[in-house]
Amino acid sequence: MKWSISVKLLLCFVLFASTMGIGLGSSGGQVAEAATDNYRFDFGSGAVESGYTGVSAGDAYTPTKGYGFNTPAQMRNVSASGSGVKSDAVQFLTYGTKSTNTFNVNLSNGLYEVKVVLGNTARASVAAEGVYQIINMTGNGATDQFQIPVTDGQLNLLVTEGKTGTAFTLSALEIRKLSNQTVTNRTIYIGGDSTVCNYYPLGSSVQGGWGQLFPSYVNNSTFQVRNMASSGQFARGFRDDGQMEAILKYIKPGDYFILQFGINDTNAKNNTTEAQFKEIMRDMVRLAKNKGATVILSTPQGRATDFNSSNVHQAENRWYNQSTRALAQEEGVTLVELNKLSSAYFTSIGPAATLALYMTGDSLHPNRQGAAELARIVAADLRRQGLNGF
Incomplete structure (x- = not known):
């Protein structure tokens, strides 16, 4: 088929416009480029x-x-x-x-x-x-x-x-x-209190929560970590005041949800009995399971000063831990015994070295180094239990 010179010129222009990313309107005029996504x-x-x-x-x-x-x-x-x-x-x-x-x-x-x-x-x-x-x-x-x-x-x-x-x-x-996908990458969601939450600047804060340091022990090509823990939080507040709502909006099969409470729940001002605590935690466990996520319960570490006269660290019965252990068994979810595992670690390094992992003058809140050790313990135990990504 023979083409006229004008048609050939038009075809050349269209090819040039396509190559240069110039859009053509119905009248042949240039159309403004679409808005950037960055x-x-x-x-x-x-x-x-x-x-x-x-x-x-x-x-x-x-x-x-x-x-x-x-x-x-x-x-x-x-x-x-x-x-x-x-x-x-x-x-x-x-x-x-x-x-x-x-x-x-x-x-x-x-x-x-x-x-x-x-x-x-x-x-x-x-x-x-x-x-x-x-x-x-x-x-x-x-x-x-x-x-x-x-x-x-x-x-x-x-x-x-x-x-x-x-x-x-x-x-x-x-x-x-x-x-172009409209779902998040595989995610590890974390719920907890001041021993778990983020402190800023994230890369250099003196105080730390183990959830903040957790990404260092996670395969970041497999998972992103979303730490939704907050200082002073307890189970009812986490469930009812927006943090659990945010997780449920996005959590999906293939995601993990690590939940650790109990410290603030035992504070009288939060008016939560152990029986109530257990049922609130059960509710959150089931909500996440219903979304297809893998739920993990964790028991919080003890205080730096929980050593007996034989220099053995022990805090098993603190902060409604027994109910967390029982709930994990009843609901068939993974349990990280951070309380017992951290006590074993603290016993191995002794009282002085343990105290050095906490904030100065504070026996409850870990510093950045202490938070990193707790994060390491959590990740190692999840790997031991066969969960991938650590």
Whole structure:
């Protein structure tokens, strides 16, 4: 078949346009490229860091722009004490996991990694899609990240309660698409209290929770770790105040759920009998099992000072441990006897070395080194029991 010169030229242009990524409309004109799925936002009214898109508190979301605040009247520009993107921030004046005072970003459906940098705050949490994503980030300029599937073409995020009375601020946000799938990678979810939770900066904090150090003992090509533990938390609070809700939104077959409570449940102010504690824990075990996840119960370690006159560390009967052991057997789930295993380790190193693994003047909370040892013990026991990924 013979082609006219004009048709040949048109075909050459189409091939060139396709090669260069230029879209053609029905009239032959160039169409604007689709919005990117990778963003770096610098919040506040100060100078915008190179490589970032500046966003002020008054920047409202518009479909054309594809990002902005849903209710900018409820936002405020504030200063921050860091440098670069951490030198300024925006403050959320209304908040809550279900709040509509969100920062919205149009994204194609898929799995994303979201990195958040807070401004000045004592303690704040991050919520997106109506549930918690990160619990209790502490200190000015705290930084963390999480995976999230986007299924409706938009990410809706805000900074919310970690501690009543503090400012909930955001300095920077980075969004990176990982894949087109709309489910998280295999995940180890962790629920617990101040002996388990994250402390900031994550890579250099003096105090540590074993859940914070746990990723060092996990095969990260198989699992990501989502530590949803928080300081002062007890079983009822974890189940009823949003942390369990967040886990149940995403947990799936192939995921693990490690649950460790008891320390704060025995505190009189939390008004929880041992029988109530056991049934609340049972409820969470069954909720996660019904999602197809592998549930693991853990008993918390004892105090640094739980040595007898023979220098043997023993704390078996603390913190409703007997009920946790019984529940694991009744529900047919894996049990990590961190209480007994850590006691054996503490006995082997002696009272002075054990005390050095805890915060100064504190016999309950491990320091970073102590948290790493506890994380190592948990991972080793799970590997011994035949669970993969450690």
